[in-house]
Amino acid sequence: MDVQGRSDWIIVRQDMISQFGDLTLDMEPLHTDPEWCRTNSPYAVPIAYGFLTLSLLTHFLHDATRDAFKGTHLADGYPINYGFDKVRFVxxxxxxxxxxASFESRSAVDRSEGRTLLTVGATVEIRDRSKPALTADWLFMWVPAQSVGC
Structure with missing residues (x-):
């Protein structure tokens, strides 16, 4: 399976960052307190949690591939999140x-029982900046539909 594409832009808002902090029980002022950031942060404004950026990859992937990489019981299988290699918050x-985010297939390795380990390169860009926010290799196990009871 070939996975390629680029998502639309989204704006990272303070409410997104603060809600992520609430959900993860991590209320670090570098992320959640604009007043604190004005006087204490080298960025002068709050920054997103790296893990928030990482967690947005699912949204970006569906947007970039127009849901082509979403398995259903009517398709030939399912992509199961297998983890990440080389995650860097740049x-x-x-x-x-x-x-x-942009995505590109890097490899597909056949495994037992008709499964395929897919590696997809992911890069999260920041508008008007030369460096990316994040780079990673995202691994998926493509599982045939019949092996998951469909």
């Missing part, structure tokens, strides 16, 4: 930044 995402 540049901080500031509140108000626009980000998008």
């Amino acid at each position: 540049e901080p995402v500031r509140v108000g930044d626009a980000i998008r």
Whole structure:
């Protein structure tokens, strides 16, 4: 399966960052307190959690591939998240930044029982910046529909 594409831009808002902090029980002021950031942060504004940027990859992938990489019981199988290799948080995402992701297939390795281990390169860009926010190799196990009871 070939996975390629680029998502639309989204704006990273303070409410997104703060909600992520609430959900993960991590209320670090570098991310959640604009007043604190004005006087204490080298960025002068809150920055997104790196894991928030990472978690947005699912949204970006569906947007970039127009849901072509979404398995159903009517398709030939399902992509199961298998993890990441080489995750790097290269540049901080500031509140108000626009980000998008691009994806490209790197490899497909046949495994037992008709499964295929797919490696997809992911890069999260920040509008008007030369460095990406994030780079990673995202691994998926493509599982045939019949092997998951469909």
